Amino acid sequence: MSERRSESGFPVKPIYRAEDLPADLAERLGEPGEYPFTRGVYPTMYTSRPWTMRQYAGFGTAAESNARYRQLLAAGTMGLSVAFDLPTQMGYDSDASIAHGEVGKVGVAIDSIEDMRVLFSEIPLDKVSTSMTINAPASVLLLLYQLVAEEHGVPGSALSGTIQNDILKEYIARGTYIFPPKPSLRLVSDTFAYCRKEIPRWNTISISGYHMAEAGATPVQEIAFTLANGVAYVRAALEAGLNVDDFAPRLSFFFVARTTLLEEVAKFRAARRIWARIMREEFGAQNPKSWMLRFHTQTAGVQLTAQQPEVNLIRVAVQALGAVMGGTQSLHTNSYDEAIALPTEKAARLALRTQQVIAYESDLTATVDPFAGSYVVEAMTDEIEQAAVALMEQVADYGSAVEAIEAGFQKREIESSAYRIAQEIDNGDRVVVGVNRFTLDEEEPYEPMRVDPAIEAAQAARLAELRASRDNAAVDRALADLRAAAEGTENVLYPMKEALRARATVGEVCGALREVWGVYRPSDRF
Numbered sequence: 001m002s003e004r005r006s007e008s009g010f011p012v013k014p015i016y017r018a019e020d021l022p023a024d025l026a027e028r029l030g031e032p033g034e035y036p037f038t039r040g041v042y043p044t045m046y047t048s049r050p051w052t053m054r055q056y057a058g059f060g061t062a063a064e065s066n067a068r069y070r071q072l073l074a075a076g077t078m079g080l081s082v083a084f085d086l087p088t089q090m091g092y093d094s095d096a097s098i099a100h101g102e103v104g105k106v107g108v109a110i111d112s113i114e115d116m117r118v119l120f121s122e123i124p125l126d127k128v129s130t131s132m133t134i135n136a137p138a139s140v141l142l143l144l145y146q147l148v149a150e151e152h153g154v155p156g157s158a159l160s161g162t163i164q165n166d167i168l169k170e171y172i173a174r175g176t177y178i179f180p181p182k183p184s185l186r187l188v189s190d191t192f193a194y195c196r197k198e199i200p201r202w203n204t205i206s207i208s209g210y211h212m213a214e215a216g217a218t219p220v221q222e223i224a225f226t227l228a229n230g231v232a233y234v235r236a237a238l239e240a241g242l243n244v245d246d247f248a249p250r251l252s253f254f255f256v257a258r259t260t261l262l263e264e265v266a267k268f269r270a271a272r273r274i275w276a277r278i279m280r281e282e283f284g285a286q287n288p289k290s291w292m293l294r295f296h297t298q299t300a301g302v303q304l305t306a307q308q309p310e311v312n313l314i315r316v317a318v319q320a321l322g323a324v325m326g327g328t329q330s331l332h333t334n335s336y337d338e339a340i341a342l343p344t345e346k347a348a349r350l351a352l353r354t355q356q357v358i359a360y361e362s363d364l365t366a367t368v369d370p371f372a373g374s375y376v377v378e379a380m381t382d383e384i385e386q387a388a389v390a391l392m393e394q395v396a397d398y399g400s401a402v403e404a405i406e407a408g409f410q411k412r413e414i415e416s417s418a419y420r421i422a423q424e425i426d427n428g429d430r431v432v433v434g435v436n437r438f439t440l441d442e443e444e445p446y447e448p449m450r451v452d453p454a455i456e457a458a459q460a461a462r463l464a465e466l467r468a469s470r471d472n473a474a475v476d477r478a479l480a481d482l483r484a485a486a487e488g489t490e491n492v493l494y495p496m497k498e499a500l501r502a503r504a505t506v507g508e509v510c511g512a513l514r515e516v517w518g519v520y521r522p523s524d525r526f
Ligand SMILES: C[C@H](C(=O)O)C(=O)SCCNC(=O)CCNC(=O)[C@H](O)C(C)(C)COP(=O)(O)OP(=O)(O)OC[C@H]1O[C@@H](n2cnc3c(N)ncnc32)[C@H](O)[C@@H]1OP(=O)(O)O
Pocket: 042, 043, 044, 045, 046, 047, 048, 049, 052, 054, 056, 079, 080, 081, 083, 129, 131, 132, 133, 160, 161, 162, 164, 174, 201, 203, 206, 210, 211, 252, 253, 254, 294, 295, 296, 298, 329, 330
């Protein structure tokens, strides 16, 4: 049999022994909840509270998504995770010509405070933590959330949640960027500063490797490029005059969980250790919370198959086990039909049930970091750590993650990994059950859920009504204030909030910033 290799490309030995453990294992491990956090960020981990079960959802109108969130909460989900449609993610209103055909497709369409009000209607914002997958316009959606919470009588100090707000990986892998890197990083730093004062429990960013992994990154590339982006955000915030311990405790991360469970557990442990060291040693952070890498995990969508979709239930369970054994803080388990279309209600429920079985029927919440001391997992943790640190040094050789992005480095590296994976699937070296082995002659029919195309017209009508009923002169004045702040150095979130309160739309606010900051055009070196 040919030599087995891990996803990161290292040989995997048939047997690991005590001699594979480092001599200083105890030091590398530390205690749970203590530096370097190899064993997890909290001393008690799931023995006192399981991870947050947080299912990413959103489609169609705000009213439809609100109904799905309430179903999820009733089914036992512990936090919300909002998916926005592409026009919202790109900072365009539903009636913009560029939005045509995309309204409400991959997430919910949000144009103004009026949609946001509907989205969170009858949801207790002082109790539920809400994650919003929004990047270039992250500050805009966060302020809309805060405005709606204030209407519910919930102050910013009582809000908890996360905005993805990770623009650098958009340039590398996800694609929903608007502005060039420099003003984008300024917007990120402004958001850090704003949240520290106004919404102190908010996780201001979710520095994400997930999308790079979906694009083909290996586990080592995933954590190295993500942590390198993290370093770039920290530097930008320091350059903007913030103190490291004032914002670092609220940085969070987001990774994938693949079916290669052992390597994934090692990856999570290695990532925690690298980040702790960088924050303490390189940036001199004093607050232990600044050293903690807290992360959300999503099971690997790219590994799901349209063929025999029920098999995905099994894949997701294996992937979720890896996330839990790796110490995730929050988890989304994919629905088995996600490779085909938006999840149906039943599929979404089953995905959540997968987490509940792990949390409440298995013994994984009874003890912390079950793989500690495992010959293979400890060896893999060290191996991934070393390789990721070496790759981060390659990024640093460009100056920072930003210059490496501009030179196309991360994208090229990820693409060559993706090519290797595709070749292995094609030639059968990589087994994908139901696709290149154990196939059926005829697939069973499956009825996917579809979004009603009529919602585009409905959103456009709502917008026309909004523009007719608001004080447009007040909106223009507020947008002028926002532009002035963007031209200067004042924190843009304060005038932005006033514009949104006056019912400026997401598209208008982003449009005002586009006028000042311009838009990013990727170099053709990619
Ligand atoms: C693919 C798709 C796309 O491309 O469109 C996407 O991107 S989907 C992307 C979707 N992304 C997401 O959904 C991101 C989700 N991310 C998050 O929720 C956050 O960033 C997170 C990873 C830090 C998790 O936050 P969380 O609130 O759920 O969980 P935490 O671990 O912070 O726990 C909540 C509170 O309980 C406390 N707590 C928890 N466990 C313990 C314990 N064992 N002992 C003591 N305290 C504990 C924490 O300190 C915290 O309090 P306190 O707050 O007071 O400290």
